[in-house]
Amino acid sequence: MLSIVKRILGQIKNDKRSLGLLLFAPLLVLTLLYFILGNSNYVPQIATYDMSEKFITELQQNAGVIELNEKPEAKNYLEENGIDALIWKDSEGTHIELLEKNSKSATALKAIQDTNKVLQPSQSELLIEYVYETADDNQLDSLSYVFLGVISFFFVFILSGMSFVRERFGQTLERMLMTPISRMDIIGGYTFGYGLLSALQSVVIILFSVYVLHLHVEGSVSLCILVMILMAFSAVSVGALVSIFANNELQMVQFIPVVLIPQIFFSGLIPIDTIPFGLGNLCYFTPIYYGCTSLEMIMIQGKGFMEIWPWLVGSVLFIGVLFIVNVMALKKYRRL
């Protein structure tokens, strides 16, 4: 088993580009994501009708303000003029109408709330209405754990799956099996070899996110790393499993969306309990679910080991089951 681990590390050492892709590509993608989602200098456009002079001057500090003389119909007005929010007052309180939930309306809302804070709020109630209701009220910024999980899973999955396909295709697998090595040693060596590499990747990604991108982690960073490493191990196992069904590298690439996209659905992007027909239960078959749920609990909710251990156990069980399946699958290449 040790020879396989050493061999995998040796192979990667001589293949600098793969190593670079494994370590730096995720960082690049995360950085891009950081700029796309975070810290934009977008100035929201807000239309006002019948608001106090004081409110308007204060709001102008935070947003582009358009004063209206009559109250328009919200839907058409917002859509046609590219305005983010319409705000007016009546006896019930202050109404805010927005088109839909997205990062633009979020900045508009924030501008209004900031204004209210300055003006000693709660003289009137804020009534927020959306023209288009969407089920999701997550702020994209708080989904960092999904991207962390998915990106690291993706790169490790491809790397291990590909190299396993090549091993089958190039008959080195057969050659390996014609030595007295046990099947368990092969899968074990593979899982550990690539697991080590991806553990390194996980550490790099987390440290980069926390210390360079200043991603907010409520709980412990080292617990995050542990979760990421477990997820990386399961990515290696899934890669090895999928490679059984692929006869060449092209087919392996075709498997990527099949394996990956459904997992993204269960990563926390969509609340599991809102998925109909009990399809949400499928999450137990996706390793990303265990990883991303624990990451969410640590990074957003600041939970500790005592709260997340069931998901860690889930991850470990998942790896264990895949390990056995992979060992069985090698029987195809050697009867022992």
Next chain:
Amino acid sequence: MKIEVNQVDKSFKKQRVLNRINLTINSGRIFCLLGASGSGKTTLLRIMMGAIRSENGTVTIGGTKVPNQQLLAEMGYMPQNEALYEELSVWENLKFFAGLHKLNRKTFEKNAEELLQVVDMLQDKTKLVRDCSGGMKKRISLAVAMIHHPKLLLLDEPTVGVDPVLRRRIWEYLKQLKSSGVTILVTTHVMDEVTQCDDAALLRNGHIIAQDTVENLIGMTPNGNIEELFFMDDQSEVEGATC
């Protein structure tokens, strides 16, 4: 190690590839399995090693039934294509397979130096395999198959693409191994190679059509050309071809 193949059948998707194969390979001989490409040589080899299952029949090696993990330790297998790790150097490839056979470092280094000498790769040992030519890969692959000094060598078309000078050197080495008691099974579709072997079997359309010592087999042909053997059971075809 004596190999006995007993009534072996094998089909792929209803197509019969091997049909009632019986074969005895005596210990300490160089045995040649001769056949056109696609005649089932590699399949037979795989069944003999225990890599794939035959529908019927048994294979025993040195009295032990295949598959057997202990037997694998005494076998050296060289697949038809190179089956090496491109990103590793020649030396690292040898080291990896030696590791799978649990050789200690001293034995490995001694064996590796000796084998690289034989296949004339000693000066290139730190070269990455992806930078090697096709012929060089073939030679490395041969060295990998012998790294643990097996008692039984199974070589699938070992000298294809190797230049004549080196080919002679490899055959000399194989003969030297034979005299130290190693059993060697070689498959080939190149007829010249056969004369280097002691015994040969001819495989055609999934049947063994002849099996004897190479001397006797050549004696059976009208003009001493071993290729004639393939046409002997089908005289009309030969006559048609000579017209």
